[in-house]
Amino acid sequence: MGAETEVYDVLGIGIGPFNLGMAALVENVAEIQGVFLDENEAFEWHGGMLLDGTSLQVPFLADLVTMADPKSPYSFLQYLQEKDRLYAFYFYEKFHIPRLEYNDYCQWAAEKLSSCRFGRRVTNVSFLEEGRLYKVEAVRSNAETPEYYYARHIVTGTGTKPSLPLWAEKGEDVCHSADYRYRRKELLQKKSITVAGSGQSAAEVFLDLLKKRPEYGYRLHWYTRSSGFFPMEYSKLGLEHFSPEYISYFYHLDSYTKEQLLQKQNLLYKGISADTIAAVYDELYEQTIGGASEDIILQANTEVMNTExxxxxxxxLFLKKINYGTEYTEETEGLIAATGYQPSPQPFLRGIEASLRRDNHGRLQIDEKYRAVQTEKNHHVFIQNGEMHTHGVGAPDLGLGAHRNAVIINQIADREVYPVRSKNVFQQFEREKTGVFA
Structure with missing residues (x-):
C-alpha cells in the first residue's frame, strides 16, 4: 500500500437506500471518511416495479436521513424544496409518496454525494494484518484492471434478488414481477396472462394489467397459494413492530422462537395494502357492469406446481387446489411470477470467510449492533438488510434504515453522532432480564 493511497473509515458495498442513507449521514461527520461502491451505472430502486399510481408503503419521513437527522440537507423535504415542489406536496396532502418520486429523490441524493461511486463491482474483500485494514478489490465496467480500496470497516448493503421457483424458468413468456415494467409491452400483446403469487407486487401487477385489459382484450388470471387476498397489517399498534424496541426484544429471543415468530408475521410485511385491494375491487366492479366476465379469474388456495x-x-400450468388436493391444468401465453425475493449472494466475502461465523443454515451470525460476528474484533463488517433472522421483520423496512445507520455510525465514530433513543413506542415488548421484564 503506497503512501498516497487513501484509507477510508468505512467502505460500503452496494448502494441501495440503506447504504445511500449511510453515505448521506456520514457526509458531514468530520472523523468519518467514507466511500460507497455499486456495480450498476446509476441508482435505480426496483425499476421493474416503478409503475404509475403505485406508492411507497411507508411514510415520506422514512427517507434516507430524517429519522436520524431531521436537519440533514439530504431529507425528502429538502429535495422537494430544491425541486420547487414543496407547495405542490403540501397541497398533495398524502403521507405516502409515489414510488417514482422516491426513486427520483434517491437519485437526487446519489448525484450530490461524491462518496457514491457507481459502475464498480466488488470482487473480493481481504484483511491485511499489516496495517489492520480491509483491502477491497473492485472492477470497473469500462476497465480491465481492478481498483483497490482500503478501509477500517465494511458495510454491506447488497439487498435482495428475485426468487424464482423451478417452474418459472425465464423465457419469452415468463418473467419475475421485478422485471414487469421492462417486459410489459410484449406481455400486453398476449391473448392470456397469468399472475402467480401473493403480496403487494402481485396485486400491483394484476391491477396494472386489469386496467389495460379493456384495450387489449386478454384473459387475465391471478392465482395465489395463500388462503386469501388479505391486507397487510397496518394498524398503528401493529406498526410498532417496526421499532427499535421490537428489534431489541426480537434479538434476545432464542433461535427457535425467532423462526416460529417470523413464520407467523407474514401479514406484517407480505400482505397487500388496503388501498390496492380497494383499487382492484373497484376496477373489477366497473369492468363487470352488465355481467360478470369469464375472462377474469382471481383464485386463492391455488398453487402452481409446474409448467411446460x-x-x-x-x-x-399444472395447478393444485390446496384445500381439496385436486390437480388440473390451464393454458396461458404469459406468466408473471410474483414470488418474492431472497438475499443477494455476497461472493466478495470469500477472502474473509474464515473469520466469519455462520449459523446452522449458513447465515451470518450478526450481533445486536449489526456487526457480523468474526474473529477480528476491532474492524467490523456491518450488515444492512441481511439480519431478519437475528433482528426480525424490520430488517428490510425503510423506516428503520436511518436508525440502523445511526447505530453503525456511532460505533465507527466511537461517539454519539446521532442519538439512539430507547423509548419510541407506547407498547412494551417484554424482554426477560435477570428475573424482571425490561
Whole structure:
C-alpha cells in the first residue's frame, strides 16, 4: 500500500437506500471518511416495479436521513424544496409518496454525494494484518484492471434478488414481477396472462394489467397459494413492530422462537395494502357492469406446481387446489411470477470467510449492533438488510434504515453522532432480564 493511497473509515458495498442513507449521514461527520461502491451505472430502486399510481408503503419521513437527522440537507423535504415542489406536496396532502418520486429523490441524493461511486463491482474483500485494514478489490465496467480500496470497516448493503421457483424458468413468456415494467409491452400483446403469487407486487401487477385489459382484450388470471387476498397489517399498534424496541426484544429471543415468530408475521410485511385491494375491487366492479366476465379469474388456495410449453407455443400450468388436493391444468401465453425475493449472494466475502461465523443454515451470525460476528474484533463488517433472522421483520423496512445507520455510525465514530433513543413506542415488548421484564 503506497503512501498516497487513501484509507477510508468505512467502505460500503452496494448502494441501495440503506447504504445511500449511510453515505448521506456520514457526509458531514468530520472523523468519518467514507466511500460507497455499486456495480450498476446509476441508482435505480426496483425499476421493474416503478409503475404509475403505485406508492411507497411507508411514510415520506422514512427517507434516507430524517429519522436520524431531521436537519440533514439530504431529507425528502429538502429535495422537494430544491425541486420547487414543496407547495405542490403540501397541497398533495398524502403521507405516502409515489414510488417514482422516491426513486427520483434517491437519485437526487446519489448525484450530490461524491462518496457514491457507481459502475464498480466488488470482487473480493481481504484483511491485511499489516496495517489492520480491509483491502477491497473492485472492477470497473469500462476497465480491465481492478481498483483497490482500503478501509477500517465494511458495510454491506447488497439487498435482495428475485426468487424464482423451478417452474418459472425465464423465457419469452415468463418473467419475475421485478422485471414487469421492462417486459410489459410484449406481455400486453398476449391473448392470456397469468399472475402467480401473493403480496403487494402481485396485486400491483394484476391491477396494472386489469386496467389495460379493456384495450387489449386478454384473459387475465391471478392465482395465489395463500388462503386469501388479505391486507397487510397496518394498524398503528401493529406498526410498532417496526421499532427499535421490537428489534431489541426480537434479538434476545432464542433461535427457535425467532423462526416460529417470523413464520407467523407474514401479514406484517407480505400482505397487500388496503388501498390496492380497494383499487382492484373497484376496477373489477366497473369492468363487470352488465355481467360478470369469464375472462377474469382471481383464485386463492391455488398453487402452481409446474409448467411446460405446448407445441402450440403456449404454457401449460399444472395447478393444485390446496384445500381439496385436486390437480388440473390451464393454458396461458404469459406468466408473471410474483414470488418474492431472497438475499443477494455476497461472493466478495470469500477472502474473509474464515473469520466469519455462520449459523446452522449458513447465515451470518450478526450481533445486536449489526456487526457480523468474526474473529477480528476491532474492524467490523456491518450488515444492512441481511439480519431478519437475528433482528426480525424490520430488517428490510425503510423506516428503520436511518436508525440502523445511526447505530453503525456511532460505533465507527466511537461517539454519539446521532442519538439512539430507547423509548419510541407506547407498547412494551417484554424482554426477560435477570428475573424482571425490561
Amino acid at each position: 410449453r405446448t407445441l402450440a407455443g403456449k404454457m401449460k
